[in-house]
Amino acid sequence: MAFDPQAYRPERTLTALGEPFYDAVAAAHFPEVRLRFRNDRAARQIGVDTLDDSEWVAHFGRFTPLPGTLEQPLALRYHGHQFRVYNPDIGDGRGFTFAQLRDDRGRLMDLGTKGSGQTPWSRFGDGRLTLKGGVREVLATEMLEALNVPTSRSLSLIETGEALERNDEPSPTRGAVLVRLSHSHIRIGTFQRLAYHRDEDALRRLTGYVLRELYGEDGDDPVRLLDLVVERTATLAARYMAAGFVHGVLNSDNINVTGESFDYGPWRFAPTWDPAFVAAYFDHAGLYAFGRQPEAILWDVMQLASSLRQIAEADPLIASLDRFGEHYQRAIADAVFWRLGRLPGTPDEDRVVVQAVERTMRATGIAVDRFFFDVFAQDLPATYGAEWDDVRALLAPRAFRRERDHSYWQEEPCAMLIEEVEAIWTPIAERDDWTRFDAKVAAIRAMGDALA
Known part of the structure; x- marks a missing residue:
């Protein structure tokens, strides 16, 4: 296959970081490879949509290297707080990064895997992914993309012909390997690992890499990096809330420094606006409940600031963290108004609307998707009773941000x-x-x- 050089732009910037950041690994050899899902919309953005199915399976099921990029897969090293307990014994345990490409916006994108076999960080795991887990991740990423949440995208899902044993679903169950397209797999936990080892040179090198390759900025200023991550992660938290989404496991190793959501395990969408709604059955304390997600993400970003403290002064890092709330308030207004189909106004006016919407949704117990659909499609129909009068009055002067002529608005909410x-x-x-x-x-x- 000859790729279009205008669309296919390979990179290998990860190799410039060097040994402290990854381990070279090999993919598992699967008994069979059956293509179950290929995302040609995403593939088009990185110039691989011209692959036929056999070529697709060779690259994304057998992991034949894509030309011009990484010569072998790299399992990234990181640490992290898992449910607020620090764990220095983690890393890519069932996945790796095997290619880097520029997308049609010029962004550096990683092709990473889930379920591609064991690595030095697998511990007692088999390095595999269940087919059901792969199906769930495809559905999550498709839904979040549609709801304007910054997310990794599921590029490929291939069934592997393996029978896997699991404790949390009927076993044996079918195996799969997923390829996700993500704007970097560098995590807060990547910085935590370097701080744990007090490797200041590597911290500076990683800071410069993230600023240069992921944000398009010069220099290696850790305060500037934290400013950018604070803004991006505040936006992510706000869009989770507006989408009614609960990630389930917001550990610091699951927070990407570009503010892009990824790695979907026990996720759920909240049926109603219930701040206590929990996705993970093992989250007994509700640490990552729906309404606590902004707090959880800020806590993780604080761990990034703590790691950067080795190469920066405390006061400017603290000042950057203090701006999370300001960024979040603006972002939640933008995200809610986007779903309402209205144009935002002044920050103070928007805050009143958002508070009224959240308060009334919670009090009435209306389905989240039903409410946003009805407000966008019908401007709060008459079936919404007097308890919605305040919201109705607040939205009345707001202009719609686009026409409602798509056939979707004549159907039922998705x-x-x-x-x-x-x-x-x-x-x-x-x-x-x-x-x-x-x-x-x-x-x-x-x-x-x-x-x-």
Whole structure:
């Protein structure tokens, strides 16, 4: 396959970081490779959409190197706080980065895996991914992209012909390998590892790398880096909330320094605006509950600031952290107004609207997706009672941000609650029937087109 040089732009910037950052590894050899999902929309943005299915499987199931980029997969090293407990024994345990490409916006993108085999950081894990886990990640990323949440994208899902044993689902269960397209896999935990080892030279090198390659800025100023991460992660937290999304495991090794959400495990969408709603069955204290996600993300960013303290003064780092709340308030207003289909106004006016919307949604227990659909499509229909009068009055003078002529607004809201996820998986598990999965991806994309 000859790639179009205008669309296919390989990179290998990770290798410039050197030995403290990764381990060279090899992919597992799978008994079979059956293509289950290929994201040609995402592939087009990095110039690999011209691959036929056999070439696709060779690169994204057998991991034949893509030309001009990394010669072998790299398992990244990092530490992290997991449910606020520091763990120095983690890293890429069932995934690796195997290519870097520029997208059609010029951004540096990593092609990373989930379920590609064991690495030095696998500990007692088998390095594999269940097919159900892969299906869930595709659905999560498609839904979040449509809802304007900065997210990694599921590029490929390939079934591997393996029978996996798991404690949290019926076993043996089918295996898969996922390829995700992400604007970097550098995490807060990557910085934490270097701080743990007191490697100031590597901290400066990584800071410069992130500023240069991921933010397009010169220099290696750690305060400038923290400023950028604070703003991006505040935006991520706000868009999670407006989407009604609960990530489930907001550990510091799961927070990307570009503010892009990734690595979806026990995620859920909240049925109603319930701040106490929890995604992970093992989150007994509700640490990462729906309403606590901005707090959780800020706590993680504080760990980045603590790591950067080895190469920066405390006062400017603290000042940067103090701006998280300001960024979040602006971002939550923008995100909520985006879903409402209205244009925002002044910060003070918008804050009143957002507070009224959140308060009334919580009091009435209305379904999150139903509410935003109805407000965008019908301007709060008459079926919404007197308890919505304040919201109705506040929204009345706000102009719509786009026409409502898409066919989606004549249908029903597209949601992704856990019951539907299970309903999509059941025919795949029982009859290898992917009809509902394919239809749901198409419906999500139609919603995204209507909202965009």
